Amino acid sequence: MAPSVLTIAGSDSSGGAGLQADLKVFHRCGCYGMSVVTLVTAQNTRAVRRIDCLPAEAVRAQIAAVWEDLPPAAVKTGALGEPAIMRAVAEELAARRGPPLVVDPVLVSKHGQALASADAAACLRSLLLPLATIVTPNLHELQALSGLAIDSAAAAQRAGARLRELGAAAVLVKGVPGSPFALDLLLDADGVLELPAPRLATGAGHGSGCSYAAAIAAQLARGRPLRTAVVYAKAYVTAALASALPRGGGHAPLDHWA
Ligand code: PXL
Numbered sequence: 001m002a003p004s005v006l007t008i009a010g011s012d013s014s015g016g017a018g019l020q021a022d023l024k025v026f027h028r029c030g031c032y033g034m035s036v037v038t039l040v041t042a043q044n045t046r047a048v049r050r051i052d053c054l055p056a057e058a059v060r061a062q063i064a065a066v067w068e069d070l071p072p073a074a075v076k077t078g079a080l081g082e083p084a085i086m087r088a089v090a091e092e093l094a095a096r097r098g099p100p101l102v103v104d105p106v107l108v109s110k111h112g113q114a115l116a117s118a119d120a121a122a123c124l125r126s127l128l129l130p131l132a133t134i135v136t137p138n139l140h141e142l143q144a145l146s147g148l149a150i151d152s153a154a155a156a157q158r159a160g161a162r163l164r165e166l167g168a169a170a171v172l173v174k175g176v177p178g179s180p181f182a183l184d185l186l187l188d189a190d191g192v193l194e195l196p197a198p199r200l201a202t203g204a205g206h207g208s209g210c211s212y213a214a215a216i217a218a219q220l221a222r223g224r225p226l227r228t229a230v231v232y233a234k235a236y237v238t239a240a241l242a243s244a245l246p247r248g249g250g251h252a253p254l255d256h257w258a
Helices: 018-028 056-069 083-094 120-131 139-146 153-165 208-221 226-242
Strands: 004-012 032-043 048-053 074-077 101-103 171-173 184-188 191-195 204-206
Touching: 004 018, 004 056, 004 208, 018 032, 018 208, 032 056, 032 083, 056 083, 074 208, 083 120, 101 120, 101 208, 120 139, 139 153, 153 171, 153 184, 184 226, 191 226, 204 208, 208 226
Parallel strands: 004 032, 004 074, 074 101
Antiparallel strands: 032 048, 171 184, 184 191
């Protein structure tokens, strides 16, 4: 039977990112997708217009309801919005330790719109990193979480190592600077794995970070080892970016049929 995977994330009304992207990826990867909503965005491919966070108690209630009936084989977190929600998610997950946890430390959207409050990075660092099987920061998020300036591949690797010291079992650094490739680094207990892919000239990419982390969660739910899951997820996102077609007037979403 298809394993169940849970995303704890924000809603993207345009369907390209957030929990909608996660559910599409889970389905495409042969998993049964479930979603706990943290916040609701009003957005399209051009801009995020409004963000409404749910009460933290509503998030707690969703996690409890899902878990008591359909315990997931893997969990992914996306946009959590504000410290009260981060605390609620961390506490509820810590009380139910078990399945692998993929933390996508969402702070800012592709449009440059903040998807979390100013104190979110510190909260993510202290509450979620220690629970993470893997955390998947882009450079901006890596900088905010590590407190280190990142201007080179060596600095990116050092900052990634810092997140492991802070408690994440593994770190996927996305978009290493200075490479001719779309290069990511996976830092885990076995060392560093380089993941290069061709740099694509595409207007698409809305939801690529969400989809990458969701594909890792889906593969972990299917029992793949972490490195295998990440290599698969990188291939998923690269293919979905390569065949994305324009949709809407801004950043087009990925092609989940790729
Ligand atoms: O891609 C980050 C992201 C996560 N979650 C939600 C989003 C976005 C980007 O727009 O809208 C809800």
